[in-house]
Structures are given as C-alpha cells and as structure tokens.
Amino acid sequence: MDRYHSPGIAVAVIHDQDIIYSEALGYVDVENKIPSTIDTKYPILSVSKTFTATMLMQLKAKQVVRLDDDVRKYLPEYKHAATLLQLATHTSGLPRNTQADLAFMQSIDRWIMGASKDTAIIASTRQAMLQSLPFITTEYPAYDLLSYSDRHYSNLGYSMLGFALERAAKTAYTTYVKQHIMQPLGMRSSGFLQDADNPKVAAGYHYNDSTKSVTRTPVFVPNSAMPAGGVYSTARDLAKYISFQFRDDAAANQILPATDKAMMRAFNIGWKPAYPFVMHEGAMLGYRCEVFFSPALKLGWVILTNVSDFEFNRINAIFSQLLTPVFNKKADTDLRKYTGTYKLAGGAGSLDISIRNGQLYSTYLAELGNVPLTPTGDNHFQVKVPGTSFSLGYDFITNAVSQKMILNLDQFMWVKE
Known part of the structure; x- marks a missing residue:
C-alpha cells in the first residue's frame, strides 16, 4: 500500500470459471476504518464502456441495430455522419468530451488545486x-x-452510443444493462451510481505527494456520462464478468454469442488490446480500476482501488509472469496425434503422415519422402532439403468447431480423416 498510496484495494484473479486468488487490503472509508473486501462496491468508471459495447453487440445479434447504422438514426440531435461501430471503437473522430462538461472538468481542476471545497x-x-x-x-x-x-x-462517443441504443431498444439504458447483462451473470452487487437505492460505494481519495497524505474526494455524479462511466461493481462480480468472456455454453450464448465476444476483442469494440490480453481501465478523481484477461489462457484479473493515481503495469507484469507459464498449454510430444491421412479441403488431393524411427514423414511431394519433419515450435514442423534453400512449413491446429486436426501446408488447408 505504501508503494501505491491507495487507502484500499480489492483484487481477484480468475482462471476460467473460478476465482483462484483474491485479496483486499486497507480501507474504503479511512475516517471510519471500514475495511475493503472483494464484495465492496467500487465505481468502475470507464470499464462501464464494455457494458455499453456488450449492449451494442446484443442488439446487433437480435437484429435491433446494425453496426453500420448511422447514429443520427437514433440521435438526430447530432449533425454529422458516424456509425455505431465508430462510436464503439473510438474511430468517429469525436472529441474526448462534450463542451457541456466544461464546468464539470473545471470543478475537478479547482478541487485538485485546493481552490474548491x-x-x-x-x-x-x-x-x-x-x-x-x-x-x-x-x-x-x-x-x-x-x-x-x-x-x-x-467519453462523449460512448455517451452518445448508450443513449442511441436506449432509443433503439425502447428501454432505459440502466434498466437494459441490469436486465440483460448484470442479472443473467449473477452480478447482484453491481449497478449504477445514481440508482434510486443510493448505493454505498467506496469513498474516493486523492494522494498528495508533498504532504504524504490522502484527502477524501468529492462524490462523482455521472449524469450524461452514465454509459461511459456510471457503473459500480465488486471484485467478485467482475470475476463473473471475466469468466463470462471465456464461456461458450448455451446459457452464455443466450446472453451474447461467443462469436460476438470474439468480435469485440478482435475489433476493439469496448476492449483495448494488450496482446495476448485485452483490458480496460477506469479512472476518475478518487478512483482507478482495471479489468485484464487473456481469452486463450482463460486467465484474468480485476483490480479496484480508491485513489486517483495508481500504476497497474507492475502488478500486471507480476501476475502475467507468474501465471502465464502455469496456464499455458503444454506442448504435446506424442507424435502419433499428427499421423494419418489428410484430405485437401474442398479438393481431391490427399497426403499421409507417418512415424518412422521416432520422426514424422509426409507423402506430400514424393521427392521429399525421405526428409523428416523437424519440430520448430508447438505443433509446428518444417521440411528442409539439405544443401538447398527450399523448405515447407507444417502447421497443425485443432479446429475450434469440429475438433478435427487441421494441417496448413503450402498455403492450403488439409483435414485429417
């Protein structure tokens, strides 16, 4: 805590559908000595944008909207062309904020300068x-x-996106997100900062380096920024949200098909790439948070803090270095899984791969029949003719849909019988 100057922190590390580590330290209310827990409600600020992006993809899947819909179809108040996809991917060219938020931003500046109470x-x-x-x-x-x-x-783009989707769905934005995302995922301790039940969230603090002390910050009232930064949640609830990203079962696909979740990651819809992870941070006076996960490893973590400035890079590096080797798929050294007859996908060609003297051999190109396949990586082999520059790469993968072994060879796809 001394390194990061946050009065409180809540962390959960997730593998697939399980929390494999959790910790909460410090206080969410320094003055009253209320401790932080993984069930403490924290504002998650811009991580809210991933919920708005999920709402977009749900409505797209239900054919209520199209990604290439012009936002003016739902927000005629805006006078320039921009698609819903552009808003969701920050590619519309919009400024960061609306000019209507000038007083809001100035109030933050004045508070930090000590000119406001x-x-x-x-x-x-x-x-x-x-x-x-x-x-x-x-x-x-x-x-x-x-x-x-x-x-x-x-931020403006995501506020516009949220209100456009609200009009398309004919349902209040906050009601929609609760009913179609939070409730189906069992996120019972999540909601919006301006909910009628006046949710009790962690108090925010600002660290003053000159005095080496923290000061309680003003309450954040999101108003029009609700779709861009108005959600609160807990480490336990966000663990469920991360686990959902890894699911491809019928119940999860009812919430959002796995292909749409993959599309969000591939096209930066809501999520930001940090390959092989994707992530989103949230920040506001008094708070910093982060959701970080790898779809391939089914590994992720959430970090919630109640301080204005918090550096996540060191913790991300530690978690990644410790956990990636544990959950990385181990190389399969049994060569028998590669052997068999492979048919050219959509064509009449075929080839056989067999084992002789502990090495793989292929019948593709008779001239190379006596040249073994040399391993060059996990599921990757190469045939190289000595004394020449000629080589062929053999890349084996398991098809995610059919679970059949696929071979990529000579720019063609071959399917194992």
Whole structure:
C-alpha cells in the first residue's frame, strides 16, 4: 500500500470459471476504518464502456441495430455522419468530451488545486449533453490511422452510443444493462451510481505527494456520462464478468454469442488490446480500476482501488509472469496425434503422415519422402532439403468447431480423416 498510496484495494484473479486468488487490503472509508473486501462496491468508471459495447453487440445479434447504422438514426440531435461501430471503437473522430462538461472538468481542476471545497463533481445532464450535440465538431478524421493499441478516446462517443441504443431498444439504458447483462451473470452487487437505492460505494481519495497524505474526494455524479462511466461493481462480480468472456455454453450464448465476444476483442469494440490480453481501465478523481484477461489462457484479473493515481503495469507484469507459464498449454510430444491421412479441403488431393524411427514423414511431394519433419515450435514442423534453400512449413491446429486436426501446408488447408 505504501508503494501505491491507495487507502484500499480489492483484487481477484480468475482462471476460467473460478476465482483462484483474491485479496483486499486497507480501507474504503479511512475516517471510519471500514475495511475493503472483494464484495465492496467500487465505481468502475470507464470499464462501464464494455457494458455499453456488450449492449451494442446484443442488439446487433437480435437484429435491433446494425453496426453500420448511422447514429443520427437514433440521435438526430447530432449533425454529422458516424456509425455505431465508430462510436464503439473510438474511430468517429469525436472529441474526448462534450463542451457541456466544461464546468464539470473545471470543478475537478479547482478541487485538485485546493481552490474548491465541493462535495460533489457533477457531469452534464442528459438534456445539456443532447442540446450540445448540434454544435459538436469532429476533432480527428474518421478512422484516423494509429498504432494498434491506440485510439482517439471519446467519453462523449460512448455517451452518445448508450443513449442511441436506449432509443433503439425502447428501454432505459440502466434498466437494459441490469436486465440483460448484470442479472443473467449473477452480478447482484453491481449497478449504477445514481440508482434510486443510493448505493454505498467506496469513498474516493486523492494522494498528495508533498504532504504524504490522502484527502477524501468529492462524490462523482455521472449524469450524461452514465454509459461511459456510471457503473459500480465488486471484485467478485467482475470475476463473473471475466469468466463470462471465456464461456461458450448455451446459457452464455443466450446472453451474447461467443462469436460476438470474439468480435469485440478482435475489433476493439469496448476492449483495448494488450496482446495476448485485452483490458480496460477506469479512472476518475478518487478512483482507478482495471479489468485484464487473456481469452486463450482463460486467465484474468480485476483490480479496484480508491485513489486517483495508481500504476497497474507492475502488478500486471507480476501476475502475467507468474501465471502465464502455469496456464499455458503444454506442448504435446506424442507424435502419433499428427499421423494419418489428410484430405485437401474442398479438393481431391490427399497426403499421409507417418512415424518412422521416432520422426514424422509426409507423402506430400514424393521427392521429399525421405526428409523428416523437424519440430520448430508447438505443433509446428518444417521440411528442409539439405544443401538447398527450399523448405515447407507444417502447421497443425485443432479446429475450434469440429475438433478435427487441421494441417496448413503450402498455403492450403488439409483435414485429417
């Protein structure tokens, strides 16, 4: 805690459908000495955007909306062309925030400078945000080319997306997310910061490096930023949310098909790439949080804190270095799984792979019949003719749908009989 200066923290590490490690330290209310637990409710701020993105993909799967729908179909207040997909991937060129949030941002600045004693920082109302839309101009070109993990991040874009989806679904945004995402996943301790039951969440704090002390921060009131940053949750609930990302069973696919979850990760819809992981952080005066997971390893973690500045990179590196080797699939050294007859997919060709003297041999190209396949990695082999520059790569994979062995050879797909 001394390294990170957070009064409280809650952590859960997940493998597949299980929490394999959890810890909570410090206080969620320093003044009253209320301890942090993995069931403590924390604002998760911009991680809320992944719930809005999930709502988009659900409505797409139900054919209520299309990803290429122009947002003006649902938000005629906005005057420029932008698709729902652009809003969800931060590629519309929109600025980070609406001008209606000027007073909100200035109130944060004044509080940090010590020029304000505000007890609440209040984002623009929905009405003020919608009224600002006719005057919004794009800041960047649409689909501006950036490095893969970068984007022109827009809170405004996600607020617009959430309210557009609300109109398309004919259901209040918060009601929809609770009924179609949180409740089916059993996230019973999650909701929205402005829910009628006035949820009790962890108090936020700001660390002052000059005084080496923390000060309680004003309450965050999201208003129009609800789809961009208005969710609260717990480490235990977010563990369920991460586990859901790994599921491909009938019940999970009723919530969102696995192919749509994969599409979200591949196209950065809601999630940000940190290969081989995907992630999303949340930050606001008084809080930092992170959800981080690897679909391939079925491994992930959530970190919730109640301090303005928190560096996740060191913890991510430690967890990754410790856990990746444990859950990485071990290389299968039994060569017999590769042997058999392989048919050219969609064609008439075939080849046989067999074992002789403990090595694999292939009948593809008779001229190479006596040249063994040399291992070059997990499920990867190579045939190389000595004294020449000629080589052929043999890449074996198991088809995720049929579970049949597939061979990629000479730019063709071959299927084991």
